[in-house]
Amino acid sequence: MSWENNVRKVVPYTPGEQPKLDNIIKLNTNENPYPPAPGVQEILDNFDIAMMRKYPDPNAQILVDAIAKTYAVKPSQVFVGVGSDDVIAMAFMTFFNGDKPILFPDVTYSFYDVWADVYRIPYNQLPLTEDFRIDPKDYARENGGIIFPNPNAPTGVLESLETVEEILKANPDSIVIVDEAYIDFGGVSALPLLEKYENLLVVQTYSKSRSMAGMRIGFAIGSEKLIKFMNDVKFSVNSYTMNQITLLCGAKALEDDRYFRETTGKIAATREDAKKRLTELGFTFPDSYSNFIFAKHKTADAGVIFEKLKERRIFVRYWNKPRISQYLRITVGTPEEMEQLYTALTDILKEVGA
Ligand code: PMP
Secondary structure, three states: OHHHHHOOOOOOOOOOOOOOOOOOEEOOOOOOOOOOOHHHHHHHHOOOHHHHHOOOOOOOHHHHHHHHHHOOOOHHHEEEEOHHHHHHHHHHHHHOOOOOOEEEEOOOOOOHHHHHHHOOOOEEEEOOOOOOOOOHHHHOOOOOOEEEEOOOOOOOOOOOHHHHHHHHHOOOOOOEEEEOOOHHHOOOOOHHHHHOOOOEEEEEEOOOOOOOOOOOOEEEEEOHHHHHHHHHHHOOOOOOOOOHHHHHHHHHHOOOHHHHHHHHHHHHHHHHHHHHHHHHOOEEOOOOOOOEEEEEEOOOOHHHHHHHHHHOOEEOEEOOOOOOOOEEEEEOOOHHHHHHHHHHHHHHHHHOOO
16 A cells, blocks of 8 residues: 555554553552652542633643742743653654764663654664663764663663763763653752753653652753753644643642652662562662662573563563563562562572572
């Protein structure tokens, strides 16, 4: 069929499984095991459905203002979207329009190459070092833009602000996007570097540290100039990306800093305990500063462990891809969920003679 020649054909991103089974332990998509801040429930309880009649505020002002206040920036420096996936996709569309390839690590968030493909952006994936670190010198080459997560996914490895700044210094002519989806579990944000670098865009999300993956809220903070360019593109695609309930819940969630610190702190503590427990079971992993651990067993095959965990209704993430096919990405759950994981792993390792 000749119309097929004009179809934009892409190989889509594969999201982690959302199994429709009861009684599972779900450690496969880096969701937060704790509920959102209690104030969010109040918003939902008091929501007047008559509000739905009207379009939401296209500027998402209540949410933008709340984010600006929380991170001590101007509202004109904040862009919001339907999860950070939407924000990053908009950033690709807005900023990556040159002929030179954009750069990102070889082992990283597997959506970056998909967006590059869908928008026809050339790209180079630069190999991380043997221990999954970014060598900033690799990024001192001609490029059409740069993106990397910090901490990286799926490795959990955190790069220092010095490394981030070295990349920025070497690239005054490129937009540099730092994807901080997991920054709140122990990382140091690049936000202070915004004072010096007009070409820096920091992206964060409510999906992990704020327990609101299902609500779909992501945001970018950058110079007023970058944010204006992103909003111009957004308003050229869809003015009403954020629905009214989401705007109210998103703004409310930020008011409860104590709850935020408490839940992120609990996850970090469970992660530190998991490092000990997994080591005892014979796993190694790069040191994680995120809400997941990227673990490899000294003898047992990752694909086999993955399947056997699944049989026991424990879901983790596994990619049969170069460099990482012996690793499992395990999201940090509640201490109780993690105990069940260690019990299952102990059984499985016995079963396979590891
Ligand atoms: N960046 C990274 C590195 C991620 O792991 C994820 C989660 N899949 C995202 C962005 C997108 O998250 P969300 O769209 O839920 O904000």
